[in-house]
Amino acid sequence: MTFDKALDILLVHCQGESGNVLFNGAPEIPGATILEKMDHLNNVDPSLRLFLTREPRAQVVHTTNLLLAPTRPDADVAFIVLQPDRAHPMSGSNCICVVTALLETGRVKMIEPETVVRLDTAAGLIVARAHCEGGRCLSVSLDNVPAFVQQLDVTIETAKWGRITGDIAFGGVFYAQINVDQVGLRTVPEAARALADAGTEIKSLLAEQVTVNHPEIPGLNEIAYVMFRDYQPDGSVITCTTLKPGRVDRSPCGTGSSANIAILHARGQARTGDKRISRSIIGGTFTTEILGETTIGGRPAVLPRITGQGYVFGRQQLRLDPQDPFLHGFAMSDTWGLQVGEL
Structure with a gap:
């Protein structure tokens, strides 16, 4: 350079x-x-x-x-x-x-x-x-680009937490989304270090156990992030995306929220026109909306809209x-x- x-x-x-x-x-x-x-x-x-x-x-x-x-x-x-x-x-x-x-x-x-x-x-x-x-x-x-589910309820073998499950979905990059209680943690600032360590370890295990490929974009073939999630009674989700070199996303994560609403759609828990609130580990919010449905490489997919603010x-x-x-x-x-x- x-x-x-x-x-x-x-x-x-x-x-x-x-x-x-x-x-x-x-x-x-x-x-x-x-x-x-x-x-x-x-x-x-x-x-x-x-x-x-x-x-x-x-x-x-x-x-x-x-x-x-x-x-x-x-x-x-x-x-x-x-x-x-x-x-x-x-x-x-x-x-x-x-x-x-x-x-x-x-x-x-x-x-x-x-x-x-x-x-x-x-x-x-x-x-x-x-x-x-x-x-x-x-x-x-x-x-956003179409978001779709690669696989629901994937089993991940771990030495620390035993057998855990997660959902693999694409929202601009590939995510493994895992309910946070499976690793014995909560999505709160005090747990950020432990969440980052857990996400880093699980990402390494996923690289050995799970294969992904975008059906229409060669080269997008890795699980980029592990996102811990905590669904709330009001339908919102608290997110914690973990990133190399071992930290957590401060925002609610737009591509992760897109992947999340694709998972909810695949499970019959969200449909076109529905909106969901994503909250970050420090309380920031994004709104995710399903604008419509489509297919990607023969897979059902949703058209997500993410709304937030920058400064x-x-x-x-x-x-x-x-x-x-x-x-x-x-x-x-x-x-x-x-x-x-x-x-």
Whole structure:
């Protein structure tokens, strides 16, 4: 990776989850599609991601969204989610951060009361509808890619908790969703460390025991996250998505909420027009709605809409010094835990 000018970054969060946006200065990324560009960042040259998401310039909780020109004619802009472990195809909270940043910086013209932004992602086209008032982006509704169930009631053999079950579903990435009581925990801030450790361990076991493949997008073939869930009597769900290098999502998780409502639909517990509230471990909320039904590779699927709010709170400018001994960043076990040995 080389670049000869500063990287301009807008600091944004969605319900507490970092979703910074690199909006100027990035080098060209090879690839004819956003999926190919993401694969290049993961498999050929990860240096830009490492520079942006690891110490000393960032911490394990930081995400930077890379803005790109769209590769499809029906999109306004493209983005790739850069996280400390790898580049990911889609994230609901990060998509909300990107749309908020585009509108509040004027990169995309804000039209009140609603601005439509079409986003090219490695998971497909995302249509965002932003509610705008007084020059502010007050909320963003994402018409997400089709969400579908890969398998219900998958058995997972564990040494620590015995045999547990989960549901495997796609909501932009693949999730394993597990009722939190199976690991003897609650979705509360005090349990965040234990939940992160449990999710990390279960994700490793899933890689050995469960195979997934998106029927229409080659290359989307891994369970990205384990999401613990706690269904409430009022129909809402408290979510806790666990991410490498061993942390929990601060937001209610848009792609995870999409996968969740696909699971509820598959179980006959939700239908077109229904809405569900997802609450995060720190109390943030998303609303998930089923807009309609479709099929993906012959599988029943739902068309989910996720609504939430992002907040712009600052700006940052980074520069590359060729003499910097940590151009590719570094990872330490005090924040990464034992996973630092897997790098």
